[in-house]
Amino acid sequence: MKSSRRSFILMTAGFASSLALSRGALADAVSVSDSDATAQALGYNTDATKVDKAKYPKYQAGQGCSNCQFFQGKADDAAGPCQIYGGKQVNAKGWCSAYTRKA
Template structure:
């Protein structure tokens, strides 16, 4: 029994430290610029209230990255990852045309 407990503890510590390191590495990831080619293609704005509603009729007030299903952080995080912008962070107050309301 001691052996499996020891294995569990060692594995848990390893997983926790890997998670902490990867979270820190992502926290240092660059933020998406509105001039980024992918950002321009998706109509990304760091401030959702500045979305061109004529160009992106799908946009509705209240939609932002923080309540999008693709946002990889908590809604209260200022910036977090998004699979639309691999390796970069988006603003929780931002918006792009890939927006999908979180369930």
């Protein structure tokens, strides 16, 4: 009996630790803010449909972070890390002037 109780306690402690670590990783995911200097310099907008086309004539309909080569999330993620912003989270429907279509 003692060994099964000990195994249960060790498994529970391991599970609780891994759960705490995974929650911590999610909490550490930082989103790019509007006040971010790089975001301002590149004209980052969380909604690509609201990009100022006069200021950023490179923008074309259909472009967005989710289909940019720098976006590290999955195609169906609402947000994901971006290489341009040091791994900070960007909106998948966002856009910035560093946009480069995925190959």
